[in-house]
Structures are given as C-alpha cells and as structure tokens.
Amino acid sequence: xxxxxxxxxxxxxxxxxxxxxxxxxxxxxxxxxxxxxxxxxxxxxxxxxxxxxxxxxxxxxxxxxxxxxxxxxxxxxxxxxxxxxxxxxxxxxxxxxxxxxxxxxxxxxxxxxxxxxxxxxxxxxxxxxxxxxxxxxxxxxxxxxxxxxxxxxxxxxxxxxxxxxxxxxxxxxxxxxxxxxxxxxxxxxxxxxxxxxxxxxxxx
Numbered sequence: 001x002x003x004x005x006x007x008x009x010x011x012x013x014x015x016x017x018x019x020x021x022x023x024x025x026x027x028x029x030x031x032x033x034x035x036x037x038x039x040x041x042x043x044x045x046x047x048x049x050x051x052x053x054x055x056x057x058x059x060x061x062x063x064x065x066x067x068x069x070x071x072x073x074x075x076x077x078x079x080x081x082x083x084x085x086x087x088x089x090x091x092x093x094x095x096x097x098x099x100x101x102x103x104x105x106x107x108x109x110x111x112x113x114x115x116x117x118x119x120x121x122x123x124x125x126x127x128x129x130x131x132x133x134x135x136x137x138x139x140x141x142x143x144x145x146x147x148x149x150x151x152x153x154x155x156x157x158x159x160x161x162x163x164x165x166x167x168x169x170x171x172x173x174x175x176x177x178x179x180x181x182x183x184x185x186x187x188x189x190x191x192x193x194x195x196x197x198x199x200x201x202x203x204x
Contacts, residue, residue, distance in 0.1 A: 006058040018181045023149075023166035026082055026141035028057045030164055035080040038162075044079075047072045047130070054133055062123040063112055063133065071130025078106050078134050082141055086164045089145065090155045106138035158182035 007021035008028055022028055032053060033042035044050055047067035054065055067075075081102035088095050112132045113125040144150065144166060152167040156177040163177035176183035 008056065012181065018178050020163060020165075020178050020181075022164065023168045024140055024144045025058050026137050026144055027086060027164060027166060029053070029075075029079045029137055030083055030086065032079060033076065034083045038083065042076075044072060044076055050075050050130065050133070059136065060114075060122045060124060062115075062117070062126055063128050064124075064126040065112075065128045065130055065133045067130035067133070071134070074106070075130065075134055078102055078138060082137075083164075085141070085145065086153055087155065087162075089150065089153045090164055095145075103138050103141050106134045107142050109135040109138075111135045111139060156182050158186060 007019045008031060009017050010020045010031060011017050020031070022030065031041070032044050032049075033039060044053070047069060050067045050072055051065055054063055055061075081099040084099040085095055085103065087093075088099075109131050112128040112135075115123050115125050117123040144153070149166050149168055152172060154165060154167060154174070155161075156163045156165070157175040158177070161177055161182050165174070165177060167174035176186070
C-alpha cells in the first residue's frame with residue numbers, strides 16, 4: 001500500500017475547495033480525468049501536469065520525475081484502466097482482463113529507487129522516469145486489489161458523485177468522498193426531508 005494519508009484538494013462545480021482522501025496512491029490518480037464522460041475533467045494535458053500531480057500525491061518527496069509525451073499518454077491509459085477496475089470492484093462486477101493487463105504491464109516495469117534521507121525519512125533517488133512513476137502507481141494498485149482492504153473499495157454514496165475511494169478506517173463505515181462536501185450535503189438533504197415530513201404531519 002502507500003504512505004500515510006495526505007489527501008487531495010479538489011473543487012466543487014462552484015469552485016469551493018474541499019479535501020478528498022481516496023485512501024491509496026493509485027486512487028489519487030483517478031480525479032485527474034477518466035474514460036467516457038469523465039474526460040471533461042482531464043487535467044493531464046502535458047508532461048508537467050503529471051510531474052505536478054506526483055508532487056501533490058502521497059508519494060514521498062524528492063521523486064522529481066522526468067516525463068515524456070509518450071509517458072503522459074501511458075499515464076492516461078493507466079488511469080482509465082484503474083477507473084474501470086475500481087468502479088467494477090466497488091459495484092461487485094467482474095474485473096475486465098483488458099484493464100488488468102494495463103495495470104500489470106505498468107507494474108512489471110522498474111520502480112523508482114527508494115533512499116533514506118539525512119533526517120531518516122523515506123525518499124527517492126531523484127530524476128525518475130515517467131515509466132518508473134507509473135510503475136509505483138500500478139504496484140500500489142496491485143497491493144490494494146489483492147490486500148486486506150480490497151473489499152472496502154467504494155463509490156461515494158451521494159447520488160451525483162462518482163468519486164472512488166478505499167475505506168481504511170477502523171470501523172469501515174465510510175460512505176462519502178468527503179464529509180465537508182457530500183457528507184454535509186446529504187445531512188442537509190435528510191434534514192429537509194424530515195422537516196417536510198413533520199410539517200406535512202402537523203398540517204393534517
């Protein structure tokens with residue numbers, strides 16, 4: 001699995017920022033875009049965008065990857081395969097061989113070389129290739145889908161949110177992408193429904 005949870009800063013359609021922790025490095029790649037209708041959220045337009053994503057992800061600092069245009073295309077292909085696998089697992093569907101093949105091929109490549117920093121922290125030998133970066137992401141996905149939390153891969157419980165995450169909490173009852181977004185929206189919606197029901201009863 002990946003490093004301790006950090007989370008991503010995403011934005012609502014209205015532009016309000018909120019914190020989203022998908023629970024694993026490989027799932028952090030999904031909000032950068034995706035297949036089908038999710039293509040409208042695409043943010044990986046040039047190699048620098050993938051470098052920026054790596055710096056904002058839960059990967060230890062110091063990777064500083066050098067990404068080519070071809071590796072950027074491979075990142076989008078890997079992300080789309082991860083979208084398919086994660087959504088299928090979240091909904092109890094059979095995993096598609098084509099998506100598995102993409103992840104397994106990326107995981108088979110050489111991974112970034114780890115190192116111990118002067119302050120005793122985990123870091124990377126800088127200057128990794130984009131292929132090595134994608135290998136780290138794919139290997140994290142292998143760990144996730146074959147590990148103890150594989151049955152906790154879920155889609156946000158809100159009717160209009162499709163963010164995917166793995167619930168690593170001890171109670172295992174996480175329903176929302178983020179309480180400050182979908183969790184609160186659904187609490188407000190439930191409150192309004194209860195208020196309307198009470199008002200209807202009182203009016204009888």
